[in-house]
Amino acid sequence: MSSLFPNLFSPFQMKGLEIRNRIFSSGHDTDLARGGIPTDELIAYHVARARGGVGLIVVQVVAVHDSARYTSEVLQGADDDCIPHFSRLFDAIHREGAAAFVQLFHPGRELAARRDGAVMPAWGVSQAPSERFKVVAKTMSTDEIGEIISGYGDAARRMAAAGVDGVEIVGSHGYLPSQFLSPSINFRTDEYGGNPENRRRFVDEVIQSIRSTCPEELIVGARLSGDEFDSGGLDEDAMFEICRNLAPSLDYLNVIAGTSASSGGSVHIVPPMTVSNGYMAPFSAKLKQAVGPTAVLVAGRINQPQDAEKIVREGAADMCGMTRAMICDPRMPAKASLGQVDDIRACIGCNQACIGHAQLGLPISCIQYPESGRELRFAEKPRAEVSRRVLVVGGGPAGMKAAITAAETGNSVTLWERSSRLGGQALLAQALPNREEFGGIINNLEGELRRAGVSVSLNSEFDQPNCSEFSPDAVVLATGSRRWMPPIEGGEGVEILHHEDILAGAKTGQRVVIYDWRTDWIAIGMAELLSQSGADVRLAVNGVCPGFAIQNYVRDAAIARLYRLGVETTAFMRLYGAEDRTVYFVHTAAQEPVVLEDVDTLVVVPPNQPEVGPADWLKSSGIPYRIIGDALAPRTAEEAVYEGLTATLELLT
Ligand SMILES: Cc1cc2nc3c(=O)[nH]c(=O)nc-3n(C[C@H](O)[C@H](O)[C@H](O)COP(=O)(O)O)c2cc1C
Ligand code: SF4
Structure with missing residues (x-):
């Protein structure tokens, strides 16, 4: 046992399973599956984490039904043929001493996948449209609900046959189970809607379906958002009640936050560096007090063993998800247990190559550790x-x-x-x-x-x-x-600065226009810096929106901050010239001039040159x-x- 982190490295007993420590890798899409089954690359990816000392690996989502094809390369659990392929994965994780769970998944209306080039019809609870993916689902009939519920049970049976230790119903992030739970999405008037008990019925029946088809020793848990952080979604109080009611029929609850349904809610699916470390631990702590023998797991920006130790020591959760911490450094648990804390390559919450890759349909990696996701080529x-x-x-x-x-x-x-x-x-x-x-x-x-x-x-x-x-x-x-400045027509009567001048301490006038060629984090940072120092800031973006080139949870969190600061944004701007307190642009789509007047300082955020x-x-x-x-x-x-x-x-x- 580690003397630095005695609680984190104490074993945890969940039902009949002893897990060697309190660190888990939460379910995360790697884009390393092909044809619906785990590949050698996916196995090598998880073996690296298991060898690095993690206690439990929750393998990424497995689709429970044909309508649950969330991405073209989602793992599939809807056919018995998958069993031997999953056995290879679970056996490989077990051989390295870690426990293996797997996520069971249906996205409901949160579906943007295509089949044969065409967007698939989403199977939804009712016709409440999804704001983010612009989906209006077809409302499921009672028979179709029954088909999906059986799909969960059958997929769980296949995973159990393949040797998994536990299954996790993904009820978090606004996916199908939480769509049933939410009064702003579930408009049904049958036994699956109308009051909290009816809205919970789908999840209750999914749990029963799994329990009735699987061996008794299989662990059954659910991942739930402790708060969807969406003004129309399930808030902390609603989620607390839901978790408390579901707990007696589950072996564990795994707390996270957010919803896929909105821009602000989705930021919490993979919270960026602006979100505080371990921010869902207060919720899991409250839940743990209320749900008795059901284990409580928590995740969300827990990227250092010190934070995880504190959470376990204070009884805020039984186990801590440290997912990006191990995408970035698979040996983080081993290093922590040996007291080599300074050797840990800490995740910086940039989201660039982990979820950023997933959203581009590319295999997972890490900007700091490109060996991640490429274990077969580079680990040795x-x-x-x-x-x-x-x-x-x-x-x-x-x-x-x-x-x-x-x-x-x-x-x-x-x-x-x-x-x-x-x-x-x-x-x-x-x-x-x-x-x-x-x-x-x-x-x-x-x-x-x-x-x-x-x-x-x-x-x-x-x-x-x-x-x-x-x-x-x-x-x-x-x-x-090196820094470079594009040619700018005119130049008299407006102060023109490069973004590096601002960082070197140059002062602007009161009325500032920032020209953002890059659409990355620099112009956003400039706008925040200058607004906070009292300037009136307008942002002219050479693209669709600020942050267009960066991962969308990082971007959307930044756009929220710019909105709160009152920064005015104009899109599709190409800088042309500046003269007499006026900056001239070309609208890149319309190819027509745009004029911004009453400008003291133009701050240019251009590309660099090699x-x-x-x-x-x-x-x-x-x-x-x-x-x-x-x-x-x-x-x-x-x-x-x-x-x-x-x-x-x-x-x-
Ligand atoms: C690349 C990537 C893919 C993810 N896919 C899923 C997923 O399929 N299911 C899920 O419940 N969470 C998913 N997540 C969220 C993680 O499980 C986790 O909750 C999140 O990364 C926050 O934990 P962390 O700060 O320890 O990384 C994903 C995260 C990443 C980085
Ligand atoms: S890419 Fe960034 S957020 Fe993702 S694991 Fe690496 S350091 Fe962490």
């Missing part, structure tokens, strides 16, 4: 046959990951950074409001550099004489990108080299770190 790195003297130039995320990778494969590695600090563009990100946690990527990579034994030289300029003197066997150029200086003479030097990250083409930290891994492996192995 080849060792260099002969150790080489590797020089990495540039100390941003790309260069840091390149240096770590080169050192981990058995080379002698030196990193030169021209400035006095490591971090590159990530230093800028962490300087913006509501983006501070992004700086965690620098701390994490710095720690990894140290542990990998990389020699770091700050204030070190890379040029031909210095390189010749150092005499490297291979070079990785990660020199990043900083490739030394590459020319390096080419003729005969030294093997690679250019990576922004130095190759300015993109995000995700590509920087990914290329730090992949290009370095290509160069050295």
